[in-house]
Amino acid sequence: MALIRLPFILLLQYLVTVTGNGDSAYHHSLQKDKAALLEFKRSIFDPNSTLSNWEEGAHVCNFTGIRCDKFHHRVVQINLTGSKLLGKISPFISNLTRLHYLILDENHFFGTIPPELSSLQHLQTLSLMKNNLTGPIPDTFSLLTNLTFFSVRENSLTGSLPPTFFSNCTTLGQLPASLTNVTLYNLDVEYNLLSGELPFYLVGKQPTLVFLHLSYNNMTSHDSNTNLNTFFRELKNCTDLEELELAGMGLGGTLPSSLDHPNLRLLDLQENRIFGSIPPEMGNLSSLIMLNLAFNLLNGTISEEVTSRLSRDNTTKTTKVHKSA
Ligand SMILES: *[C@@H]1O[C@H](CO)[C@@H](O)[C@H](O)[C@H]1NC(C)=O
Ligand SMILES: *[C@@H]1O[C@H](CO)[C@@H](O)[C@H](O)[C@H]1NC(C)=O
Ligand SMILES: *[C@@H]1O[C@H](CO)[C@@H](O)[C@H](O)[C@H]1NC(C)=O
Ligand SMILES: *[C@@H]1O[C@H](CO)[C@@H](O)[C@H](O)[C@H]1NC(C)=O
Ligand SMILES: *[C@@H]1O[C@H](CO)[C@@H](O)[C@H](O)[C@H]1NC(C)=O
Ligand SMILES: *[C@@H]1O[C@H](CO)[C@@H](O)[C@H](O)[C@H]1NC(C)=O
Ligand SMILES: *[C@@H]1O[C@H](CO)[C@@H](O)[C@H](O)[C@H]1NC(C)=O
Ligand SMILES: *[C@@H]1O[C@H](CO)[C@@H](O)[C@H](O)[C@H]1NC(C)=O
Ligand SMILES: *[C@@H]1O[C@H](CO)[C@@H](O)[C@H](O)[C@H]1NC(C)=O
Ligand SMILES: *[C@@H]1O[C@H](CO)[C@@H](O)[C@H](O)[C@H]1NC(C)=O
Ligand SMILES: *[C@@H]1O[C@H](CO)[C@@H](O)[C@H](O)[C@H]1NC(C)=O
Ligand SMILES: CC(=O)N[C@H]1CO[C@H](CO)[C@@H](O)[C@@H]1O
DSSP: OHHHHHHHHHHHHHHHHHHHHHHHHHHHHHHHHHHHHHHHHHTEEOTTOTTTTOOTTSOGGGSTTEEEOTTSSSEEEEEOTTOOOEEEOOGGGGGOTTOOEEEOOSSEEEEEOOGGGGGOTTOOEEEOOSSEEEEOOOGGGGGOTTOOEEEOOSSEEOSOOOTTTTOOOGGGSSOOHHHHTOOOOEEEOOSSOOEEEOOHHHHHHOTTOSEEEOOSSEEEOHHHHTBOHHHHHHHTTOTTOOEEEOOSSOOEEEOOSOOOOTTOOEEEOOSSEEEEOOOGGGGGOTTOOEEEOOSSEEOSOOOHHHHHHHTTOTTOBOOOOOOOO
8 A cells, every 4th residue: 555655655755745845836936025215214214104014024015116917926017106215226126027117207316216126127127217327238238128217307417328228239230120019119219328329220220219309418510519310310210200309409310301201200410410401291291290390400481381271279389490691
């Protein structure tokens, strides 16, 4: 009998062991998420006690600003918008490997963006707007292939947009099919100190862009700030584009003669050094409701095609077009 029973007992043991491991694996991961959040908390000053329930004794899925998946296995969201937090963003956040949303808008985070965040493979939204962050956007962010929403507007970031940003395919020669599905639709880096050339390489590879906001940085156009056509040519691939903001950068060049974005509603090019005339083809932008070309070096007149298109909406600003003698 003993000989017959033995395999059965072994089998039972095996099943118990496997099940036990599964549960404790999740428990272990959630404990790691919690430890990372407590570490994150240690590096910030929290004058409004927003994080007062972030304690060893509490359940991590009950922490203010935190959301777990429905099974309470892992933390998937951090949203601490407008919480008056002051401090550095701890690299320990990168241990929350199931995170989908990281939103720290409207706080007083300073220091650099930890490059370690690039290990958050599931990240879809990364929003750090209205803080005091400095330094570059880490090169390694090209690894965040599931990102759809990226905003760092209103910080003090420097450097240029990394050439491989969101499109780690330079080594493959051509765009792999999987990457054409990368659905980055919002890229907003406005009001920083970013320099370098307008990211023409990026827009060609991100056909899903809907909002592209680059205004008030220190970028230049192609050929030592004389050629806007390279950028606009690559931008043609972004057929879903609705908003393009490139204001306040002293960009040099002429307006492209053809702009074919059927959904473009907003085009803000004010405060640049764009010269030449305004092509009548601008009137073909059938969805355009806001065009701002103020404070440039444009001459000539705005054709009727353009004005009639835009007169539907009184927020349109095509004013201050310099007329040469
Ligand atoms: C900060 O705390 C005060 C009083 O406790 C509260 O009235 C206020 O809404 C809090 N502000 C934020 C941003 O949480
Ligand atoms: C979360 O907090 C509520 C009360 O605030 C409590 O009823 C619930 O059991 C807590 N959840 C966990 C998982 O601890
Ligand atoms: C994040 O929190 C803010 C303030 O509570 C809220 O307005 C916003 O909708 C939240 N964002 C997401 C994606 O849940
Ligand atoms: C950024 O830092 C400056 C100076 O340190 C401070 O005056 C300003 O209030 C800070 N802004 C934010 C959004 O924290
Ligand atoms: C990325 O997103 C796709 C589509 O939503 C999903 O199938 C895939 O599992 C995601 N990858 C990661 C690492 O989250
Ligand atoms: C591109 O991805 C490969 C592996 O997927 C990685 O080894 C390499 O470092 C990435 N390159 C950049 C610039 O992120
Ligand atoms: C890319 O999108 C196409 C069509 O939307 C879909 O058939 C395909 O499975 C997607 N590929 C990946 C890797 O998600
Ligand atoms: C833009 O799209 C065209 C045609 O779809 C394609 O040939 C070209 O390679 C794309 N540009 C980039 C930079 O991917
Ligand atoms: C802007 O960029 C130019 C070179 O393109 C550089 O000389 C200048 O210092 C930059 N200004 C700032 C404020 O970064
Ligand atoms: C506009 O300026 C260009 C040179 O920048 C000149 O060639 C052209 O004749 C001017 N057009 C008008 C209408 O003044
Ligand atoms: C624009 O039009 C709206 C309603 O059509 C009106 O309420 C608003 O006062 C107008 N603004 C200006 C600047 O004329
Ligand atoms: C387990 C693990 O990944 N721990 C890492 C958490 O994040 C810190 C800071 O990046 C790393 O030093 C740990 O190795």
